[in-house]
Amino acid sequence: MLHVNNITIRMEGRVLIEDASFALPPKTRMGVVGRNGTGKSTLFKAITGDISPDQGEIRIKKGARIGAVAQEAPGGPISILDFVLQADKERQSLLLRAETAMDPTEIADIQTRLQDIEAHSAEARASTILAGLRFDTAAQSRPCSDFSGGWRMRAALAAILFSKPDLLLLDEPTNYLDLEGAIWLENHLRKYAGAALIVSHDRDLLNQSVHKIAHLANKRIRTFEGGYDDFQRLLAEKQRLDMAMMAKQEEQRRKMQTFVDRFRYSAAKAKQAQSRIKMMEKMQPVATLVQNPVAPFDLPDPQKPMAPPIIRLEEADVGYEYDNPVLRDLNLSIQADDRIGLLGQNGEGKSTFAKLLSGKLNVMAGKKYQHKKLQIAYFAQHQLDVLDHNLTPLDHIMELMPDATEAQRRARLGRFGLGFDQAETKTKDLSGGEKARLLLNLICFSGPHLLILDEPTNHLDMDSRLALADALDAYSGAILLISHDRSLIERCIERLWLVKDGSVQPYNGDMDEYKQLVLKKDRKQKSKNKPPKKVEQRKITASEREGLAPIRRNIERLEKEINRLTAGINNIDSALASPDLYERDPAQAMEFNRKRSRAIERLNMLEEQTLAEMEKLEKLQN
Numbered sequence: 134m135l136h137v138n139n140i141t142i143r144m145e146g147r148v149l150i151e152d153a154s155f156a157l158p159p160k161t162r163m164g165v166v167g168r169n170g171t172g173k174s175t176l177f178k179a180i181t182g183d184i185s186p187d188q189g190e191i192r193i194k195k196g197a198r199i200g201a202v203a204q205e206a207p208g209g210p211i212s213i214l215d216f217v218l219q220a221d222k223e224r225q226s227l228l229l230r231a232e233t234a235m236d237p238t239e240i241a242d243i244q245t246r247l248q249d250i251e252a253h254s255a256e257a258r259a260s261t262i263l264a265g266l267r268f269d270t271a272a273q274s275r276p277c278s279d280f281s282g283g284w285r286m287r288a289a290l291a292a293i294l295f296s297k298p299d300l301l302l303l304d305e306p307t308n309y310l311d312l313e314g315a316i317w318l319e320n321h322l323r324k325y326a327g328a329a330l331i332v333s334h335d336r337d338l339l340n341q342s343v344h345k346i347a348h349l350a351n352k353r354i355r356t357f358e359g360g361y362d363d364f365q366r367l368l369a370e371k372q373r374l375d376m377a378m379m380a381k382q383e384e385q386r387r388k389m390q391t392f393v394d395r396f397r398y399s400a401a402k403a404k405q406a407q408s409r410i411k412m413m414e415k416m417q418p419v420a421t422l423v424q425n426p427v428a429p430f431d432l433p434d435p436q437k438p439m440a441p442p443i444i445r446l447e448e449a450d451v452g453y454e455y456d457n458p459v460l461r462d463l464n465l466s467i468q469a470d471d472r473i474g475l476l477g478q479n480g481e482g483k484s485t486f487a488k489l490l491s492g493k494l495n496v497m498a499g500k501k502y503q504h505k506k507l508q509i510a511y512f513a514q515h516q517l518d519v520l521d522h523n524l525t526p527l528d529h530i531m532e533l534m535p536d537a538t539e540a541q542r543r544a545r546l547g548r549f550g551l552g553f554d555q556a557e558t559k560t561k562d563l564s565g566g567e568k569a570r571l572l573l574n575l576i577c578f579s580g581p582h583l584l585i586l587d588e589p590t591n592h593l594d595m596d597s598r599l600a601l602a603d604a605l606d607a608y609s610g611a612i613l614l615i616s617h618d619r620s621l622i623e624r625c626i627e628r629l630w631l632v633k634d635g636s637v638q639p640y641n642g643d644m645d646e647y648k649q650l651v652l653k654k655d656r657k658q659k660s661k662n663k664p665p666k667k668v669e670q671r672k673i674t675a676s677e678r679e680g681l682a683p684i685r686r687n688i689e690r691l692e693k694e695i696n697r698l699t700a701g702i703n704n705i706d707s708a709l710a711s712p713d714l715y716e717r718d719p720a721q722a723m724e725f726n727r728k729r730s731r732a733i734e735r736l737n738m739l740e741e742q743t744l745a746e747m748e749k750l751e752k753l754q755n
Contacts, residue, residue: 134159134197134300134328135180137354140189142175149175151352152189157345159194159299162322162329164339164361167349168427169566169594173332176349177201177304180330193300200298202289202306207277213288214273217259220292224252231694237701241728244698244735253742256683262291265317266310267479283309294321301329307338307617308591311479315617316651334595336361336620361595389413427596428550430573430604433580435469439504442466443582443611444490449499451489458497459485461635467583471611474622476640476647477632483615486637487511487585490613510581514588517568522561526551526571529560533578549574550600565592583611590618619644684750691743698736705729 135157142150149172157163167173178184180191181201193199200220207216219225227247234240247253263273266287277285286309293301307315315335322329322342330347333339339346339361346357346364357364389409396402445466452458459482467473467490477483488494489501491511520529530542537545546556549570555563563571569592577584584605590598598621605612605625616622622629623644631640640647705725708714714722 134161134194135330136192137176137180138190138192140179140186140191142172142179142184142186144172144175148352150186150349150354153349153352153354154189155347155354155356157300157328157330159328160326161345162325162331162343163345163347163356164343165330165332165347165349166334166339166361166364166595168596169564169592171349172352173349174304176354177302177330177332181302197299198296199300199302200293200296201302202286202293202304207285207288207292209278210276212274212276213263213268213280213291214256214259216277216288217263217292217295218255220296221250221255222296224250224255227252228690231697234697235700237704237732238728240697240701241705241732241735244694244739245731248735248738253738256687259291259295262295262321263288265321266291266314287314290318297327299327301325301327301331303329304332305334306331307333307335310617311483312476312617312619312622313478313651315619316648320652334590334593334598335618336595336598337618339364386413427594427600428552428570429548429600430550430570431548432573432577432584432604432608434609435508435582436580437506439469439507439582441468443469443504443507445500445502446489446496447500447502449489449501450497451485451494452497453485453494455497459635460489460632460637463499463637465630465637467611467613469582469611470609471613472605472625472627473611473613474626474629475613475615475632475637476629481632482635482637483632484513484587486632487513487587487613487615490583491585504582507583508579508581509583509585510576511585512573512576512587512589514591516572517565520560520568520572523559525557525559526563526574527556529571529575533575546571546574550597566594566597569593581610583613584608585613587615588617589614590616590621619648684746688743688746688750691739691746695736695739695743698732698739702729702732702736705732 137153137155139152139154140150141148141152153176165173165176175184179186180193181199211219224247227243227250231240231243231247234243251258260270260273264270268284268287268291272280277288280288290303290306290309293303306318310318315338319338319341322331322338329343331338331343341360343360344358346359346361348355348357348364348368357367359367389412393406393409393413397406399406446463449463450458450461451463452460463486475483475486485494489496491509493511495501526546527539527542530545534542534545543553543556546552551567551570551574555567560568560571569589573589589601593601598618602621602624605614605621612625614622614626629640629642629644629647630637642650705728709722709725709729714725
């Protein structure tokens, strides 16, 4: 499906990828991993054709349909559902042709192809994908312009998945998803029938959804069978063997050099010495996979411990409109060393709860008790944009350390992995991971008692995520974590709370049980999209009446297709009525009969769909 042959790519004079090769067979899903800055996104752009390699070639199977999430999120007045439906270019093209086609043969071919690609079920399939990515029925009908950038990127992801390309290309697809969306995507990709290349730092996604791992390091690409855990094991074994081979080679070189030094100027041994010199010159150094250790995170512990609980809520309500709280009757407490993971779908109120704890929202009713000197650090992705982009990390830390020396300020930045070069780089030119490190450094400067983290691993590579997990393990204060990274939750969290139906309650299961709960709910949602049996049909609610317009449009489209198909069948019948057709051109007569049978079959199916849509419309109108 995809062949990358000996490519070299330079960016701004620096070689990112050199003489790299790998192949992606059909129906194979491959994850791409590597440290931030090694060139994963550059490789992705080369495959999509946005940039060209300086050397080598990238070949994709001729005629293969390629799908990649666009760099810009969709916008404008088009609804989310219609945007996703438009992603199937073939279906769109066939529907447009069906509106103008007059030739009976062309009409029959169009309708047959529409049947082959299951065009009649397109809306249901698109709706199911959007529901999996947490767009409810009402949200699917709203225009793209109503949504934030993150939600629009979800719609772009839904569109690509709906189009079912032969080669699916995804770059960090979980960055805009919550935990529930990440679980759904993981399950969806595992069943994906085409080939897929997925750049990701999500360990669970890579363990559950791919067949191979491509590791980008030291400008080269090496492939490994299996998921991420298999890759780590194989990488460690290869590294061990490489180190052993390197030690053996160095010992061999040392012995040859000793011989040369001893006998180089000996008439009897000079020829042998020269031979060994040539052998040493031809010896290729063993290329090892040893990488520099990742920069750590150093989270300062609270300076003064506090008596538990540090926060207590009693029958508390919180929200944004006084008479319409998002969360009600909260009765919870947080201890000084609690490690709590917050679960729940987007829109249920996780961020609202985090803002209540951090003091950004006040209770509407009930009580919230906390120590007067309680220090809270709140990390959220939107805060990365609050950083002054024209200041350097050194400028930012100077505001917190006005009396310190420059060496002390640099040392403080170094504790969060911001070295000499990054310290003097303007924030706008830092990578996403470097901005996250800077923000964590700033908000944790004084040693908070409670650390609230909302998706802290976005933009962090796998090794940096492990470094963050190490830092959270060592931190002695309380932690409230919202994350789509199940591995981070399983490692660092001891208690789970679930935000659901306007409340926050302890969740007694583990992450595996929660995953099964999410998938079970998705299966129920999928079955809900199927037409109900007559014995299960009930009076439609007022909210469902909003679906009248799309049903009417669908009936109108079906009736137009039926009229055109009927006209085509009539034309075929006229041609077949010619008395000399079978004698003059029997092959043409057989072809007409074959097309007539296919058209009749398609016509019957369209009439059944139209009848079902009319019954649905009638029930909604009653």
